[in-house]
Amino acid sequence: MVSSTERITETSKSAVIKAQYKKYIDRKIIFILFSIALIVIITGISATLGPYSITVPEVYSIIWQGLFQHPATTEEFVVWNLRLPRILMAVLAGMGLAIAGTMMQGIVRNPLASPYTLGISSGAGFGAVIAIIYGTGLIPWAGSGYLTIVNAFAFSLIPVFVIMALARFRRATPEMMILAGIAMMFVFYGYTHLIYYFADPDAMKEAYFWTIGGLGRASWETLTPMAVMLAFCIPLLMWRSWDLNVMGAGDETAKSLGVNVERVRLLIMILASLLTASIISFTGCIGFVGLVAPHICRICIGGDNRFLIPASGLFGATFLLCMSTLGRTILAPVIIPEGVMMACIGGPFFFILLIGKKKEYW
Amino acid sequence: MVNLKVKDVEFSYESVRVLKAVSLELAASEVLGVVGPNGAGKSTLIRCIDRILKPQHGTILLDGQDINALHLTELAKRMGYIPQTTSQVFPATVFDTVLMGRRPHIGWRSNEVDTEKVLETLKLLNIEDLAMRDINELSGGQQQKVFIARAVTQEPEILLLDEPTSNLDIRHQLEVLDTLRNIVTERGISAIMAIHDLNLAARYTDSILMMNGGSVFAVGDPSSVLTTENITHAYGVEVEVNIHRGKPYILPIRPVGRR
Numbered sequence: 001m002v003s004s005t006e007r008i009t010e011t012s013k014s015a016v017i018k019a020q021y022k023k024y025i026d027r028k029i030i031f032i033l034f035s036i037a038l039i040v041i042i043t044g045i046s047a048t049l050g051p052y053s054i055t056v057p058e059v060y061s062i063i064w065q066g067l068f069q070h071p072a073t074t075e076e077f078v079v080w081n082l083r084l085p086r087i088l089m090a091v092l093a094g095m096g097l098a099i100a101g102t103m104m105q106g107i108v109r110n111p112l113a114s115p116y117t118l119g120i121s122s123g124a125g126f127g128a129v130i131a132i133i134y135g136t137g138l139i140p141w142a143g144s145g146y147l148t149i150v151n152a153f154a155f156s157l158i159p160v161f162v163i164m165a166l167a168r169f170r171r172a173t174p175e176m177m178i179l180a181g182i183a184m185m186f187v188f189y190g191y192t193h194l195i196y197y198f199a200d201p202d203a204m205k206e207a208y209f210w211t212i213g214g215l216g217r218a219s220w221e222t223l224t225p226m227a228v229m230l231a232f233c234i235p236l237l238m239w240r241s242w243d244l245n246v247m248g249a250g251d252e253t254a255k256s257l258g259v260n261v262e263r264v265r266l267l268i269m270i271l272a273s274l275l276t277a278s279i280i281s282f283t284g285c286i287g288f289v290g291l292v293a294p295h296i297c298r299i300c301i302g303g304d305n306r307f308l309i310p311a312s313g314l315f316g317a318t319f320l321l322c323m324s325t326l327g328r329t330i331l332a333p334v335i336i337p338e339g340v341m342m343a344c345i346g347g348p349f350f351f352i353l354l355i356g357k358k359k360e361y362w
Numbered sequence: 363m364v365n366l367k368v369k370d371v372e373f374s375y376e377s378v379r380v381l382k383a384v385s386l387e388l389a390a391s392e393v394l395g396v397v398g399p400n401g402a403g404k405s406t407l408i409r410c411i412d413r414i415l416k417p418q419h420g421t422i423l424l425d426g427q428d429i430n431a432l433h434l435t436e437l438a439k440r441m442g443y444i445p446q447t448t449s450q451v452f453p454a455t456v457f458d459t460v461l462m463g464r465r466p467h468i469g470w471r472s473n474e475v476d477t478e479k480v481l482e483t484l485k486l487l488n489i490e491d492l493a494m495r496d497i498n499e500l501s502g503g504q505q506q507k508v509f510i511a512r513a514v515t516q517e518p519e520i521l522l523l524d525e526p527t528s529n530l531d532i533r534h535q536l537e538v539l540d541t542l543r544n545i546v547t548e549r550g551i552s553a554i555m556a557i558h559d560l561n562l563a564a565r566y567t568d569s570i571l572m573m574n575g576g577s578v579f580a581v582g583d584p585s586s587v588l589t590t591e592n593i594t595h596a597y598g599v600e601v602e603v604n605i606h607r608g609k610p611y612i613l614p615i616r617p618v619g620r621r
Contacts, residue, residue, distance in 0.1 A: 014481045017493045021457055021477075024494065109451045246462050250449045253509075255414045257516065258438030258466040303452035 028307040031300055035314035039091060039321065046325040047083045051333065054079065081220075089218035089226070089282075090324040090338065091317040094289055096230050096279045098316020100272040101290030102297075102309055103237055106244040107265045107272075108174035114291035115276040118177075119159030119184035121285040124277065125211040126188040127155025128284070132207040133199045148210065152281035159184040160273040164266060213284030213339025215324055222282045229278035233271045234313070240268060241305040248303065288342045289316050292350045299353060319346065364390055364425060364440070364519040364552060366411070371420035373403075373410055380406045381417065382576040388520065388552050393543065395567035395584075396556045399597050402573040404556035405446065408522050411554065412443045424520075438466035442513030446524040448505070456492045456500070456508050460484065463515030483511045487541055503534030510538065514545060521545070523555040527562060535559070539566045560612045564588055572596055585610050594618065 047059040054062070054075055062071075062079045071080045097115060104113040115121050130136065131151040163180050166172040172180070192211070196204050243264045247254040251261050280286065293316035294308065301311055320338060323346060327336040366388040373381040380403045388394055396404045409415040411422055413429055422429045429437055442463070450459070460483060464476040484490045487507045492500065497508060506526060513521055526542070527535040543566060546553055557563045563570055563584065570587040572580040574596040580587045588610040593601045600615040 013490050014485065017457070017481060017484070017490060018477065020494050024455070106452075109449065111451065242465060242468075245454075245458070246465050248450060248452050248454065249459070249462060250445065252409070252414050252443065252445050253448060253462075253512075255434075256412050256438060256441070256443030256445075256513075256522075257462060258433075258435035260434055298453060302458075303454050304458055 024302075025307075028301045028304070028311065031297075032307070032311050032314060035311065035318055038318050039314065042318065042321050042325060043087050043091075046087050046321065046328075047079050049325065049329050049332075050078070050083060052078045085218040085220055085223055086215050086324065086328075087321065088223055089215045090321040092223065092226050092230055093215070093279045093283050093286060094293070094317040094320030095313040096226070096234075096275050096316075097286065097290040098293035098319075099234060099237060099309055099313040100276045101316075102294040102305070102312045103244065103268050103272040104290075105294055106248065106305060107268050108178050109248060109250075110174060110178050111295065112291075113178055113181075114287060115280065116285075116287035116291065117185065118163065118181035118273075119188060120156045120181075120273055120276050121280055121287040122185045122188035122192070123159045124152040124156035124280045125285050126192050127151040127153070128210045128281075129192050129195055129207040130155075132210060133195055133203045149281045153277050155188075156277040156280060157273060159188075160269060164269060167262070167266070167269075209337075210284050212337050213280070213286040213342075214327075214335075214337030215283055216335070216337065217282060226278055226282060229275060233275040237268065237271055237275075238309055240264060241309050244268070244305045245303075248305075284337075284339060286320070286339045286342055288339075288346055289320050292346060293319060296350065296353060364388075366520060366552070366554075367423040367426075368407075368411065369421045369423070371407070371410055371417045371422065373406055373415060373417045375406075380576050381410065383420070384573075384576070384578055385420075386571055386578065386581065388554060391546060391550050391552060392569065393546055393553045393555065393567045395563040395570045396554060396573060397558070397560060397563050397570055397587075398573035398579070402596075403576045404573055405524050407573070408443070408524050408554060408556055412441055412522050413437060414443070435466045438516065438518075440518055441520045441522060442516040442518035443522045444506075444509045444513050444524065444526060446528060448509065450497050454497050456489065456495055456497055457484075459497050459508055460511045460515055463512040466516060479515050479517075483515045486514065486545070487511045502529045503531065503538070506530060506534070506538055507541070510541065510545075519551050521551060521553040521555075523553065523557075525556055525558060527557065527559060535562060542566070560588055560593070564609045564611070588612060 044056045044059050048054050048056055058075065059079055062076050063084070066076060066080045071077045101114045104118060105111060128148050128151060131148040135147070159181060162184060163177050166180055167177060196208070199207070243259050246257050246259050247261060247264065254261050276290070294312045297308055297312040297315050301307055320342065323341040324338050326345065327338055327341040330336065368384060368386045371381055371384045372379065384407055396407060398404055406415065410417045424432070424440060457480060460480045461476060464479065468476060484493055487510060489504065489507050489511060492504060492508070497505065500508065510526070526538055530538065539562060542553060545551065555567070567584060569582060570584050571578060572587050572592060579596050580592050585605070588603060590601055590603050593599060593612065598617055598619055600618045602613040602615060604611045604613065
């Protein structure tokens with residue numbers, strides 16, 4: 001008699017855990033679906049804002065119709081060629097940077113890792129400044145229109161190669177990798193400012209505007225390469241989410257669970273850096289979203305990368321889109337660059353969340 | 363029934379030789395305790411056996427096959443490792459942590475079977491109530507049980523433990539080692555455990571390998587290895603060894619000589 005009651009309580013205990021776990025997973029899925037809905041809604045609102053007034057339902061119908069035919073009317077032209085590229089770029093850039101940040105934090109197991117702290121942004125900035133001020137670059141045969149982009153892309157990958165070489169030849173620990181990234185960030189900043197110091201003021205102003213980071217250069221032409229890169233990198237990164245979870249428990253545990261830690265770390269580092277580089281070489285240094293989006297999502301849904309990667313990508317997209325929309329409206333007709341908005345409003349927002357969070361994580 | 367043979371393994375960090383010609387053999391359903399003073403090479407030996415470190419010389423054979431010839435996932439299905447310390451920086455629930463043990467068995471999605479295995483192990487270690495808690499909120503003893511649970515869900519034939527009882531209070535020490543013994547008996551697996559506490563080693567292991575300065579100093583059943591002479595020689599400590607319920611019981615007296 002006793003044993004049968006015991007068995008009942010034990011099975012019900014398992015059932016309770018199962019139910020709790022399912023609820024826990026459902027919460028993550030709801031967060032992801034909610035973020036998608038939010039992106040659709042904000043896109044609609046954002047596309048109505050500007051000197052030429054269009055209503056929200058009109059925007060959705062114009063976007064729908066535009067999928068099948070070229071814009072003909074003024075409204076259609078404004079939505080498709082002026083407002084939608086900037087909106088889509090905010091979504092793609094926010095998504096890519098947030099996912100790259102999540103992966104980088106995961107592989108170096110450090111909450112400070114981001115495109116900024118690994119030196120990628122400052123490398124890109126340095127490359128762009130050289131191209132703008134001296135009109136030359138690492139790959140001089142790139143067309144003059146693309147010189148800045150190509151140079152920013154090329155220079156942004158230098159810190160990554162240095163970090164990977166350290167990992168390969170000096171068996172660098174994750175801590176060493178992040179310190180090396182920060183060191184390179186300072187080096188690139190130093191040289192950037194050295195160039196500013198001797199530069200012609202007009203050229204310096206243009207270069208400086210580039211480094212602030214914004215979506216002003218958004219167009220269908222710039223969106224295409226970015227979208228291709230995202231479509232290539234994100235599925236590969238998501239495929240590694242389970243390995244990333246295991247690596248979160250430490251290198252030794254990950255190895256004992258059959259993960260080739262060094263190879264996975266290298267692969268993720270390359271993919272995340274390519275992703276970042278292909279975004280910031282068009283937008284300039286909007287790095288903050290890559291640092292905070294993963295943290296905000298971890299506070300909301302926990303650290304399981306299978307859900308954290310898509311969630312933080314979608315949250316990053318929402319976040320950058322909000323900042324972009326605000327930046328276009330609060331001082332209209334002046335547009336405040338997204339890089340500035342992100343730091344000025346996103347910074348305090350993150351700070352409040354950090355103070356208010358209930359659990360001690362890192 | 364698994365059989366593990368370690369033959370003449372040598373390992374050096376930079377220029378320091380940590381393991382010198384270490385050999386051992388592990389029988390099926392055996393718990394082997396590895397004891398020795400700090401820096402004797404206990405943890406290094408365990409890491410070499412799990413291929414976390416690669417020995418410069420010697421071979422490690424699992425059922426006659428060199429472990430270097432096995433694929434990483436293949437090895438992970440056969441050996442589970444429980445590290446001394448762990449560094450979970452980001453949040454993770456106990457359930458998800460234990461689920462990680464299924465990594466060698468699954469692709470990128472877990473299924474119903476994996477969930478059942480996790481629930482089964484949680485019950486086995488009596489930590490069901492912790493399932494949805496965050497791993498970083500737990501006490502050292504609870505964490506240790508979670509890590510053992512992770513290695514058990516891995517369904518290995520050999521469990522490797524690096525100081526599983528360090529940082530635990532006496533109740534948790536006994537609980538953890540009792541659980542380990544139960545798992546070994548119930549599942550017919552073997553275990554190698556580096557352990558500092560000689561009394562716990564005497565009580566919970568079938569045989570003991572005593573290391574000193576990177577070499578095997580003595581090996582055999584607990585009462586033949588844990589003798590006054592051996593302990594004095596390896597640790598530089600004067601001890602009194604009593605036999606209590608058929609097992610040696612060590613009472614440390616004072617350090618002797620220079621070390």
